[in-house]
Amino acid sequence: MSRKFDGDRILVATHNAGKLEEMQELFGPLGIAVVGAKELNLEEPDETEDTFIGNARIKAHAASRATGLPALADDSGIQVAALDNAPGVYTADWAETPDGRDFLMAMEKTHALLEKSGAPQPWNCRFCATLVLAWPDGHDEVVEGFVDGTFQWPMRGETGHGYDPIFQPIGETRTFAEMTHDEKNAISHRADAFKKLLAKCFD
Template sequence: MRKFSGKTLLVATHNAGKLEEFRQIMTPLGITVTSAAEHDLPEPVETEDNFIGNARIKAHAAAKATGLPALADDSGLEVAALDGAPGVYTADWAETPNGRDFAMAMEKTHAKLIAAGAAQPWRARFCCTLVLAWPDGHDEVFEGYANGQLVWPRRGQDGHGYDPMFQPAGETRTFAEMSADEKNTLSHRGAAITALLQGCFT
């Protein structure tokens, strides 16, 4: 396992919320976080059919372009009764001409479950893969999962994406009914970040 030894980490994202999340984590470690947007990097085409492959594309493209270690993630929802769909296409299911509409995506997912005659509980898991890549081509991979089930109708006003439809194992509330801190202790991204910090930053 290679340890991170630099002072600047590039997070390969154009998502301001995700960038701020990593800044809050890395700043106490004395690490400056910069973003793909701040380096005017284009978003590479994600051509793989798995989370690790797509995260690697983003991390290595950013590291090669800037000469900095780069961190990228790929995440999504896998529904057992839909053979793991939407998976790497989770965000694509929400795409509209006017941007992403996750309410529509959740309705689509529910409709597919009904059409498939899937028996409840509808088992599902959120997946998050983090890839930390160095300019010399080396990388380290960390994965996190949140197991649970899908509920309908969706519940909660907070959160984002499929959060109002996802009830983590052992809970009676959806992610969207929890505070951010509560969700982070259970989330796929929280698990992946914990593994990353233990593997490369301690």
């Protein structure tokens, strides 16, 4: 049986400002205060697993143990069918540079590989999000969310973060980066996972 969350404050184990903002907007209507890992000066643990669930568990449990708070961690990425579902769990790694993450570079790299592959368009892809809610006693609950779409080039839009400028959800004419936060949050992979988390732990 799933464990229910009964507090009024939750730690979101991320240093990513975009992800934290999304979570604050999603939790806002529930009256639950959201605090980020950066605000509590938590270090980012090494993500040594090769699955979204494995890495989300590492982050959630490390943050919960360090603070004594229930902690929610997300591990997410984009899978491109023509690239054997790469970058997948290594989505953020493809953006790593000595000066931080450069997702423009990562999107250009992905496009170059697609062109080199000779795969016909549309280039199908999927955003995946795994959420792990962990408690200080070691218990956790896991949910996964998805949204299917196509890889668009050239990039379009100025909002969002990560790979949003190249991702056009199925049934849409705009990329995530051309949508408002509310529009994206209604259909995103993270919103899909969040709805499942609400049903499992918050209803």
